[in-house]
Amino acid sequence: MSSDDLLDTTEAPQARPAFTLTSGRTRGYHRAAVDTFLAAARAAFEGGGDLTAADVRVASFPLVKNGYVVAEVDAALGRVEDALAARSRDQMVRSRGAGAWVEQARDEAQVILDHLARPRRHRFGRTGVLTFGYRVDEVDHVASRIVRYLRDGEPLTAEQLRGAAFRMQRGGYREEQVDALLDATIDVILAVR
Known part of the structure; x- marks a missing residue:
């Protein structure tokens, strides 16, 4: 590694945000909190977690500058809740x-x-x-x-x-x-x- 490489202060390109970001004075949901919650929801849906549709319904996130647009996240959470509820229904129908x-x-x-x-x-x-x-x-x-x-x-x-x-x-x-x-x-x- 050369000394020029050590002095390079440009950041590596980051992954594209999952949702549109707010701008100006508008606040949005804290990005890391949403990303972490959605990762847990995905794991639960794939069978590796115990998150339920009710947990999704009551989820809340801090509001911050440059956060995710609230309406977009809420719509996605609605779809996640629907999917978890459908999975729960299917499991119960199969078992009972x-x-x-x-x-x-x-x-x-x-x-x-x-x-x-x-x-x-x-x-x-x-x-x-x-x-x-x-x-x-x-x-x-x-x-x-x-x-x-x-x-x-x-x-x-x-x-x-x-x-x-x-x-x-x-x-x-x-x-x-x-x-x-x-x-x-x-x-x-x-x-x-």
Whole structure:
């Protein structure tokens, strides 16, 4: 190796980023955190890990400058969640039969319907008057769509529920309760695909 080689400070070309990078003041997901998580998801899908569709759904990443564009990563995570859920469904159908899978999905759907049978504005616990929670009317609107999906077969996709966003209000619905019900509904949607 020559002394010129030792003084060469140019960096080796790096691998192309998996997603578009943010620029300017826009923040995106931390690249290494996303790459590490997706590598674990790939290993789980290929049988070398224990990551589940539910783990993918609750994954979160720090927001940083020059990070991955959030919408692109979220869309990819939705596809990963769908793939892991389908694999789980296929494994259960092979081991316990399609009837057991359908019965489990039906039971989960009934629990959701029973919960949403509560009167509007009283479907979830509320935060205190000085604390913010999800806006009640917006959550009730989405809850009504879930009921129509489960009861009447009206179209509703996992992507629509994943993208549900609610404004905040004092005395609103408790976020963790609403999020848990949305997650359970996504599980049912993925089960019957």
